[in-house]
Amino acid sequence: MDAPAPVLRMSGIGKQFPGVRALDRVDLRLLPGEVHALMGENGAGKSTLIKVLTGVHPADEGAVELDGRPVAFASPLEARQAGISTVYQEVNLCTNLSVAENILIGREPRRFGRIDWKRMRARARELLARMELDLDVSAPLSSYSLAIQQMVAIARALDVEARVLILDEPTSSLDADEVGQLFRVMRRLKEEGIAILFVTHFLDQVYEISDRMTILRNGRLVGEYLTRELSQVELVAKMIGQELEALDKLHGEARAFTRPLVEARELSRSGAIEPFSLTIHEGQVVGLAGLLGSGRTEVARLLFGADHPSGGQLAVRGEPVTLRTPRAAMNHKIAFCSENRKTDGLIEDLTVRENIVLALQATRGWTRPVPREQQDQLVAKYVKALRINPPNPEIPVRNLSGGNQQKVLLARWLILEPRLLILDEPTRGIDVGAKTEIQRLVAELSDGGVAVLFISAELEEVLRLSHKVAVLRDRRLIAELPNDDELTKEVIMETIASGGRT
Amino acid sequence: MRRLLWPILILAALLLVNVIFTPGFFSIQLREGHLYGSLIDILRFGAPLILVSLGMTLVIATGGIDLSVGSVVAIGAALACLQISQDQGVLVAVALSLGLCLLLGAWNGFLIAAVGIQPIIATLILMVTGRGLAQLITDGQIITVNEPAYKLIGGGYLLTVPFGILIVLVVLAVTAFLTRRLALGVLIESVGGNAEASRLAGIRARGIIVMVYAFAALCAGVAGLMISSNVSSADGNNAGLWIELDAILAVVIGGTSLAGGRFSLGGTVIGALIIQTLTTTIYSVGVPPETTLLFKALVVTAVCLIQSQAFRDKVFRRRGGTAPPQPVNEEKVRVST
Numbered sequence: 001m002d003a004p005a006p007v008l009r010m011s012g013i014g015k016q017f018p019g020v021r022a023l024d025r026v027d028l029r030l031l032p033g034e035v036h037a038l039m040g041e042n043g044a045g046k047s048t049l050i051k052v053l054t055g056v057h058p059a060d061e062g063a064v065e066l067d068g069r070p071v072a073f074a075s076p077l078e079a080r081q082a083g084i085s086t087v088y089q090e091v092n093l094c095t096n097l098s099v100a101e102n103i104l105i106g107r108e109p110r111r112f113g114r115i116d117w118k119r120m121r122a123r124a125r126e127l128l129a130r131m132e133l134d135l136d137v138s139a140p141l142s143s144y145s146l147a148i149q150q151m152v153a154i155a156r157a158l159d160v161e162a163r164v165l166i167l168d169e170p171t172s173s174l175d176a177d178e179v180g181q182l183f184r185v186m187r188r189l190k191e192e193g194i195a196i197l198f199v200t201h202f203l204d205q206v207y208e209i210s211d212r213m214t215i216l217r218n219g220r221l222v223g224e225y226l227t228r229e230l231s232q233v234e235l236v237a238k239m240i241g242q243e244l245e246a247l248d249k250l251h252g253e254a255r256a257f258t259r260p261l262v263e264a265r266e267l268s269r270s271g272a273i274e275p276f277s278l279t280i281h282e283g284q285v286v287g288l289a290g291l292l293g294s295g296r297t298e299v300a301r302l303l304f305g306a307d308h309p310s311g312g313q314l315a316v317r318g319e320p321v322t323l324r325t326p327r328a329a330m331n332h333k334i335a336f337c338s339e340n341r342k343t344d345g346l347i348e349d350l351t352v353r354e355n356i357v358l359a360l361q362a363t364r365g366w367t368r369p370v371p372r373e374q375q376d377q378l379v380a381k382y383v384k385a386l387r388i389n390p391p392n393p394e395i396p397v398r399n400l401s402g403g404n405q406q407k408v409l410l411a412r413w414l415i416l417e418p419r420l421l422i423l424d425e426p427t428r429g430i431d432v433g434a435k436t437e438i439q440r441l442v443a444e445l446s447d448g449g450v451a452v453l454f455i456s457a458e459l460e461e462v463l464r465l466s467h468k469v470a471v472l473r474d475r476r477l478i479a480e481l482p483n484d485d486e487l488t489k490e491v492i493m494e495t496i497a498s499g500g501r502t
Numbered sequence: 503m504r505r506l507l508w509p510i511l512i513l514a515a516l517l518l519v520n521v522i523f524t525p526g527f528f529s530i531q532l533r534e535g536h537l538y539g540s541l542i543d544i545l546r547f548g549a550p551l552i553l554v555s556l557g558m559t560l561v562i563a564t565g566g567i568d569l570s571v572g573s574v575v576a577i578g579a580a581l582a583c584l585q586i587s588q589d590q591g592v593l594v595a596v597a598l599s600l601g602l603c604l605l606l607g608a609w610n611g612f613l614i615a616a617v618g619i620q621p622i623i624a625t626l627i628l629m630v631t632g633r634g635l636a637q638l639i640t641d642g643q644i645i646t647v648n649e650p651a652y653k654l655i656g657g658g659y660l661l662t663v664p665f666g667i668l669i670v671l672v673v674l675a676v677t678a679f680l681t682r683r684l685a686l687g688v689l690i691e692s693v694g695g696n697a698e699a700s701r702l703a704g705i706r707a708r709g710i711i712v713m714v715y716a717f718a719a720l721c722a723g724v725a726g727l728m729i730s731s732n733v734s735s736a737d738g739n740n741a742g743l744w745i746e747l748d749a750i751l752a753v754v755i756g757g758t759s760l761a762g763g764r765f766s767l768g769g770t771v772i773g774a775l776i777i778q779t780l781t782t783t784i785y786s787v788g789v790p791p792e793t794t795l796l797f798k799a800l801v802v803t804a805v806c807l808i809q810s811q812a813f814r815d816k817v818f819r820r821r822g823g824t825a826p827p828q829p830v831n832e833e834k835v836r837v838s839t
Contacts, residue, residue, distance in 0.1 A: 009626055306702060327704040347695040349763035354688055361685050362704035369685035
């Protein structure tokens with residue numbers, strides 16, 4: 001097929017970080033009017049490549065050409081002025097400002113040196129109309145949903161005459177309708193001849209929207225493919241470098257659970273979760289299913305003592321307990337891997353080793369340091385077991401990719417040998433390879449007698465791992481379903497939809 | 503360590519400037535069993551600042567700040583001198599004074615960790631009222647004391663070395679032991695790096711914060727003893743005036759971020775020495791008194807800029823525009839529309 005000349009061509013890009021070879025002679029070309037998916041596991045170098053392209057990091061080697069002319073951007077601003085706009089995974093907007101201000105911040109239309117508010121609102125409305133959105137542009141951005149905020153971010157990126165639009169995991173926090181809306185916008189921009197670089201972990205979305213893809217693995221280029229010529233199985237194999245093992249239900253045959261570990265009775269927290277009762281047995285994997293904001297995280301936080309309940313009782317091994325602090329929960333061997341590893345999990349300043357031993361150190365207090373040999377031993381063990389990459393425990397944890405950061409957080413709790421491990425979205429935003437590893441780990445822990453409370457927005461995953469599924473809706477636990485052959489994704493969705501009135 | 507490279511270079515540069523103006527600057531002599539010399543003076547007169555800065559380092563590492571240390575210096579000095587002037591034993595006076603300082607620091611920590619007041623506000627309270635408290639203790643007078651044993655702390659010698667320097671070494675060693683050999687350091691860095699994540703990792707931040715502010719006040723108290731002992735008097739108004747600002751500056755020059763997290767004790771000591779050397783330099787270069795503050799400000803600004811990685815990158819990139827094998831700025835494509 002004769003393709004038009006690429007708008008953008010990157011060739012032989014190399015980038016070295018302290019202790020990490022992030023990119024090794026990677027090529028990428030973007031064609032006008034195409035959606036190009038950038039695929040790869042966590043740590044494959046996708047984010048780094050984008051950062052090099054947009055001038056966040058300078059490249060150590062290689063060349064970038066825009067319309068056949070060599071360019072080197074010293075800052076994201078320069079890249080944007082040249083027509084390369086980026087929308088990042090985390091929405092980088094000011095929610096306290098109005099929609100119009102967010103779209104045109106830094107480029108406000110002026111008259112006599114003063115901001116021309118009328119023209120500014122008109123321009124913002126115009127840009128949103130291009131994306132089929134009709135918003136009150138004077139309303140604060142915080143009054144709109146995350147999906148709309150994402151669209152606003154795109155509108156902002158499009159205000160400059162964009163030739164290339166980079167979307168870095170724009171869909172990770174959107175629901176199906178919102179994703180559809182985003183895709184409509186993407187198709188429209190594509191027709192206008194814009195080259196779109198799309199990064200996501202959702203394979204279905206790649207096949208729905210992209211024309212072409214470039215696959216990276218461990219900082220190296222695997223290849224460039226036409227989406228319609230590469231099957232999903234081949235894609236996954238190329239991403240992880242091996243055949244994907246069949247993943248059926250990971251837990252063995254049905255087991256009888258007789259020894260209750262944690263029992264919540266009518267536990268509640270006003271404004272967060274209605275009274276719920278839930279029993280978790282030793283060795284049992286309990287899945288929590290429900291939509292975003294249905295109270296999944298709130299349940300987890302109550303069981304970990306991160307929040308105080310306003311009513312109800314909690315018992316651990318039959319003994320009534322009050323968990324006033326996370327530390328109290330840890331004394332009962334309860335561990336909690338939080339959903340948001342950046343704000344509630346890792347200390348980004350500290351090294352991988354320090355992050356891994358942090359919880360253990362906390363239980364010992366500052367007067368009894370974990371001996372260095374023991375630290376090194378523990379850390380080496382888990383770096384190996386969880387395949388944390390790069391396997392250098394002395395680099396700051398912020399230099400690791402998302403999936404590897406998640407593994408560091410897991411390691412922190414595993415060394416405490418918890419009896420109940422609460423995992424809140426442990427696989428979100430991480431790649432297939434790491435995902436299966438974490439799932440397998442959960443199954444192993446359960447076989448070893450550890451109870452796991454597994455929270456995930458992906459129902460397949462919940463079904464694959466759990467012995468029993470608790471369904472939440474509107475901050476209420478509406479059903480508890482044993483995971484037998486009859487339980488399917490559809491049953492759970494129906495339960496959520498019907499509110500448990502079956 | 504690479505982080506300390508720039509502070510050390512700056513300190514060395516300042517010392518070299520002094521040699522140009524005072525040729526005998528580096529000479530150290532033994533006179534009557536005491537060490538003498540400009541370098542010794544810098545260490546001796548810098549001792550109180552180093553102490554206050556060490557305490558400040560830990561406070562800043564937790565993401566806080568302590569503005570009250572200057573007032574605590576005055577309070578510590580005032581109480582000790584009052585006790586001694588009332589014929590109390592020196593050891594009792596010192597113990598009482600340091601005990602009060604610990605208490606004041608713990609109060610700061612309580613306001614911040616338990617009540618939840620922002621550090622800058624909580625310590626501002628004591629910064630302002632502390633001066634008043636010191637005045638109350640001394641009854642508005644400058645108390646002079648004449649007690650050889652007390653004089654030892656700030657003005658005496660032990661084994662040829664000024665006693666103040668030895669105190670600094672002991673405090674530095676204890677701090678380094680607590681933070682780096684024991685696990686206090688990593689817990690402080692964790693709390694300063696991300697307080698909520700630390701709580702969820704099971705760290706009891708409250709205790710650590712109270713401890714850190716108490717420690718900062720204790721250091722300030724010792725500095726107060728040193729200052730008052732050196733001049734044999736306690737002046738509630740002027741003892742330790744603005745030392746908190748110098749201490750914050752020393753911590754920052756030493757490479758500890760005001761945002762909290764990673765800290766460097768070695769860096770702080772060097773930072774404090776840079777400030778003390780600068781004061782000495784002002785005298786040896788002969789800067790006219792009316793311009794000393796301006797001169798100091800300019801040097802400090804320069805030091806902070808040199809310390810900044812971003813600034814260095816910018817300067818080097820601009821100066822070395824032809825050197826690196828990268829496309830030259832002017833050739834960059836500007837896509838016009």
